[in-house]
Amino acid sequence: MKIPLSSLLMLVFATCSDNLVAQTLLPEISNERSMIGEDVKQAAIEAKVKIDPALLNAFVNAAKSQTLDFNGVYKSVPRDIRITRLARYLSARDSTTEGLTQLSTVRDFQWGYLARDLGYAPVRLETVKEAKLLRIESADGPYEFSSDYGNIRPGGPIVLPEMYMTATFSIDDKKAYWTGRPKVGTLQVVPASTSRGCEIFVISNPSEATVLFNGKEWYARTNTSSVRDPGTWEVIVRRNGYKEWRSQRSLGPGESWTIEAMLSKQ
């Protein structure tokens, strides 16, 4: 059997180039890991919290699993700022009843948050059954959460960034959306009790505000709830002397949407 010389040469070249790529990338990956690890350690010192090696390792691994844009997002933020922001998160996480457990610490954090100057709100999830946090949509773009991180039990603590967002939870395979700006305290997520329609809960601060669903004034004022046909719903919350609040969402059968509209003065 004759093997052409050109094929042999190609095989040798391919093997060498693979090794070359691996040799170049491995230290870089290792450097990334150690850099993130060092940052987390430093942040723990700044936040005055204890972080064990297993948690540190899980935290660093989460960066990889969440496809952290290391050269983009991570390196674009100066180290001292990164550490301060990480420290804020660790501090908020540590202040919860669960503390810095591996599961919850990794679950609640998105590395993309480091690109923004954010505070963190430790909240208790007020729900009737165990819930999973699937996704957070904000001005920064959507952040997907891995469903492997387990469920949040009713009344369980969760740390969310203090920014206007829509968080998607899964309760009993039903999606429940929450829109608002999390603040320290409780976060109420009500799963829909219907399988045909959808449910919208509107809470406003101050209350007694007028609510419009797809442009039609709703007869009850906030805080109010309503069961509706599935579809796209635009909710407007109005009150004299305050800026109008509005948001829109497509809701399918069995989905619920809890809105916490903080009305700001004009």
Add this chain to the structure above:
Amino acid sequence: MLQTKTRRRSVWMNIAVVILFTTFAIMAWRVAQDFLTLERGMVINRLDTEASRLAITMFFAKMTTLGQLAVALLGGIWAFLTLTDPGVKVRGWPALTCFGLANASLALSLIAYAYGYDFLVSRMFYHRTFDIDAPLVAFVQTSQQNFFLYGVVASAFTIFTGRYAS
């Protein structure tokens, strides 16, 4: 003298029938408009208290009674005009219009009842909620009642104009 009185009576009757027809047309048009643009949402009230269950039972009992009365009236007026010979003839446009209006409004009252009943039962079954103040509930209630009352008035006019025609 008698002829003048009869003619005057006839003019007033015709005016009354025209008013009756116009009122029905306006009412039906408004109901149709409201139905197309109606807010079908309901405030979520869980049916977990004895008081809420009693209120719903009473609400449906009232709707059903009105529906049964509408059927009885519709059957009654047909029986009265066809099976007996009371000296009332549905002849001429005023009597025919009134009879048509009585039938149409009682039928619409029954349609409002049937639609509302099914809608509310499905809301309770699938959504586990009932809101007595919801716009749709108010719409169903008002439509059923208004068409029923209108049917009573139109039936009375049918007899009046039918007696005059005979």
